[in-house]
Amino acid sequence: MTAYRVEIRVVPRKGILDPQGQAVAGALHALGFDAVTDVRVGRHIVLETRAADPEGAGRAAREMCERLLANPVTEDFEIEQVVPAAT
Amino acid sequence: MTAYRVEIRVVPRKGILDPQGQAVAGALHALGFDAVTDVRVGRHIVLETRAADPEGAGRAAREMCERLLANPVTEDFEIEQVVPAAT
């Protein structure tokens, strides 16, 4: 068993109102960042987990997303990367 | 000016209490994912912004993080990637 770090993103599904993203976009405009046209805010989850290999860690993470970390009604998830944990 | 998509992650700084991560770790253990040793929950932000080049988009994003998107007292941020926006 090796320790892996798994990085996961969970983002609001397209088409679902994202008030947080809108609020951030508004605040950025107020600060003068006029070039910003869209903002979406989701979750970034960093897991440390032990597994036999990176594939195993990724598979487990996918299952965690399906069961708990993402809500299928409103969110999409993606396993961004699986890397050996820096200890 | 070209449209870029910038992906940013903002995560609780190491050593700062992350009650959300703790609660998620506890829930994952309860679901039988015993191999999980640590969970940290942050934000994943996707910006669409216009800029002269990718470097410019990245620079602007960094400044947005410093001024608004990340809380310097409790969070670290990272610009994950800058890519031309689809469409």
Next chain:
Amino acid sequence: MSAPFAPAASGPVPRPGDPQITPALVAEHGLTPDEYDRLVAMLGRTPTFTELGVVSALWNEHCSYKHSRPVLRTLPTKAPWVLQGPGENAGVISVGDGLAVAFKIESHNHPSAVEPYQGAATGVGGILRDVFTMGARPIAMLDSLRFGALDSPRVRWLFGGVVKGIGDYGNCVGIPTVAGDVMFDPAYEGNPLVNAMCVGLLHEHELMRAVAQGVGNPILAVGARTGRDGIHGASFASEELSEASEAKRPRVQVGDPFTEKLLLEASLELIHSGHIVAIQDMGAAGLTSSSAEMAARGDVGVVIDTTKVPQRETGMTPYEILLSESQERMLVVAKKGEEHHVVRILEKWDLTAAVIGEVIAEPVYRVTEGERVVAEFPGTKLVTECPVYHPEARESDEIRALRERDVVTIAERAEESDPAWTLRELLSSPTIASKRWIYRQYDHMVRTNTVIGPGGDAAVVRLRGTDRALALKTDCNGRYVYLDPRTGGQAAVVEAARNVACAGGRPRAITNNLNFGSPKRPEVFFQFREAVAGMGEACSALETPVTGGNVSFYNESPISSVYPTPVVGMVGIVESLAHVTRATFRDDGDAIVLLGE
């Protein structure tokens, strides 16, 4: 149990890696040379680094009240209904039918100025713990806020963050925030005031005091694990400490209201279980002040082994463990042999409890790291020998001149001759305008006892099972206190009393939060002394003793110095629900009467 806490073979010795005790290090710990000499005299030797940390925490203003104590002693604190006056985690008054009310106010001004959301949230957490450690179930929160003018974006950010922090914490724990007060003035721009008050209900016989007793009784750390959060304000960015300065910088405390809710339920269950003799919040200066204060109150010795404290991070030193201000933790003294019951109750609520020390006969306060003694103080002197100061007090000429100015000579603006304009101006000033934006974000109804919530005068909270209720309000007009501290101090008490009376309540007692500038400035100390005197006079006249409170000095910043703001948190009793009176016009045809002069 006896083995790990055996009498120390030798006195404390410096730990490998501890920095040398130098005048600079002493100064960084906020001790004056005189105070350091006092410490050396008390010990009869040079302190260890850990001891220096302990003393700096206990002798700082926040824990020791070294500049304010003699003045506070002048306040009236007694009445037949006072069950617990100042000196405990919260004051307690009897409200009849065998019921009692515990209440206290506390400031989180400086943390909120740096990180408004967490600063305010952890302030709520701390005051909640002060109340439930008395054996009381929190039934209401109040908040008293002072901010700069709202046209500054930074002030709006601070204000929004503080309100959200208070709301999120109280809402999650499930305690209604039922009243408060807020004022906006440029005087508060650089240093907002964030005071939170909690009121709890208990049966008189359940009253619990934070007094360590019973030689051999185990001491437990309970609740959240200890991390490096908020290790005291004495700054450690200096180079001579070899470890990365990043790890040494005071770290902002993050509140976890979910853990607090579990800790609340577990603590009340513990107190009712009969397995414990004392419990105290690990608040400011964490383990150090909670253990030293409990020992001093009980006039007993204690020994604590820092390696037994449940830790969130690795490699923490005894110094760090003693001074950590990690939130949602309690120190408990259990009855000998019953500690497993304590652990079981905490586990039921998914929390940890670990035996970290015990009450001993030897009159010492001793801290070990495993076998090694890292700090040892004689008797309870650590708390009782704290220095006391009597600073100079002198009124500022400038303020006196301002007070003596004849207001009639101040020129009116032309528009002021139009009453409609004046009324609109007044009503649209944030200090007077509706506070709905704030209290809409607070759950003020949870626990279903809020008869009158925010939006009127005092809040009224029913005492379920009786026909009575509490009337609660915080108040203080800092501008009055600035212009005339004695009258202003009186006015703060009287304003709260008027609000309580208008809701149908008889004022019974107050807690106060004395927010002032630096006591080392004679004009500030004058304000402090006079305002307290005025407050005391009003409390005597109204028979509302002061059962506790908090002093917050040094509310100054390069931008501004706050108005002296002695906030009063008042508790009144409404004898019958039929007496509850609302501050609203009710029916067509009702007469409107103006009372008073």
Next chain:
Amino acid sequence: MKFGIVTFPGSNCDYDAYHAVVDQLGETAEYLWHKDHDLRGSDVVILPGGFSYGDYLRAGAIARFSPIMQEVVAHADRGGAVLAICNGFQIACEAGLLPGALMRNANLKFVCEQRHLRVENVNTAFTAEYEEGQVIRIPVAHGEGRYVADDDALDRLDGEGRVVFRYCNAAGGTDATSNPNQSMRAIAGIVGDAGNVLGMMPHPERAVDALLGSADGLPLFESILARVGA
């Protein structure tokens, strides 16, 4: 009739539900511990408001895995009545007892105040004692109450009369401020496809005593007594 009120870690309206049932209705109630597998013979299960597991990750996401929830789902599958209020509604959605999800209020702020609701369907076990179209006052207190579902699900809910309460103004209509969280189709409360599970963001248990501002929640509990007890 016996009500079982689930206490999750972080529940804080369990006490209010208990007192509404016991003091105001004169019925019996018992707290059910989240780690247990026993409904203790409850006829009606209440999933109360609060912040189970701190609402961390998503409101209700963690609580739905509590051991007691298996029994609650089984009870609902047998046709037993479940009243899911506020955090309970969020948990019920996460557990699949009800369709859709509850997201952060559109203005990103917690909101606590009395609101007007229109009773949309009186042919349910929870609303028989109201009148069709009646406007009632019930408080809300939530930060994540924006009801979201896809169009098909919404059409089904509407088509089957399963939207029980909608946010409205005092006159029963809609205006710019009548929807406190921007719920889709102003949905405040729905029933499951079998009609025996009600999920709602507003707090009927806080509206059973005129002394505290409203007694408009009482008919909801009386409906349960009349229909479930029958």
